[in-house]
Amino acid sequence: MVITRKIEFSASHLCRNPRLSEEENQKLFGPAANAHGHGHNYVVEVSLEGDPDPVTGMVLDLKELKQILTHEVVEPYDHRFLNYEVPPFDRVIPTAENIARDIWQRLEPRLNDARKKLHAVRVYETPDLFVDYFGTQLVGDQLSGDRPCSA
Numbered sequence: 001m002v003i004t005r006k007i008e009f010s011a012s013h014l015c016r017n018p019r020l021s022e023e024e025n026q027k028l029f030g031p032a033a034n035a036h037g038h039g040h041n042y043v044v045e046v047s048l049e050g051d052p053d054p055v056t057g058m059v060l061d062l063k064e065l066k067q068i069l070t071h072e073v074v075e076p077y078d079h080r081f082l083n084y085e086v087p088p089f090d091r092v093i094p095t096a097e098n099i100a101r102d103i104w105q106r107l108e109p110r111l112n113d114a115r116k117k118l119h120a121v122r123v124y125e126t127p128d129l130f131v132d133y134f135g136t137q138l139v140g141d142q143l144s145g146d147r148p149c150s151a
């Protein structure tokens with residue numbers, strides 16, 4: 001059984017790779033590379049897989065899940081400039097992909113136990129662009145191979 005809770009935060013970011021030239025960054029990321037950044041109203045859906053507790057009938061009390069999401073994601077991300085204020089985005093390009101992975105890493109230790117585990121993190125950067133992350137990674141280098149974020 002999978003349960004999902006949705007949260008929202010607003011944040012600024014810019015997308016550029018310091019290993020690339022200004023021209024290459026502009027070509028790859030377009031306006032998203034502009035130095036002063038820009039903002040998004042991010043929507044995040046966090047899904048947990050598990051069996052309902054025989055006593056409560058719930059996989060996880062949704063109030064408790066909301067508290068964890070607020071503490072681990074909304075408070076550190078909301079109204080921040082991700083590149084300058086929220087590690088690891090001083091080193092990692094804050095694309096929707098990398099945001100989804102960071103949220104996964106923040107939540108997994110708080111949510112996984114014998115009865116339930118984190119199933120998916122979905123990050124909407126805009127209403128028509130979202131990323132799903134299931135905790136697997138094909139390559140280790142976080143600064144190369146990232147797709148550009150939308151402007």
Ligand SMILES: [Zn+2]
Nearest residue numbers: 032149150151
């Ligand atoms: Zn953007």
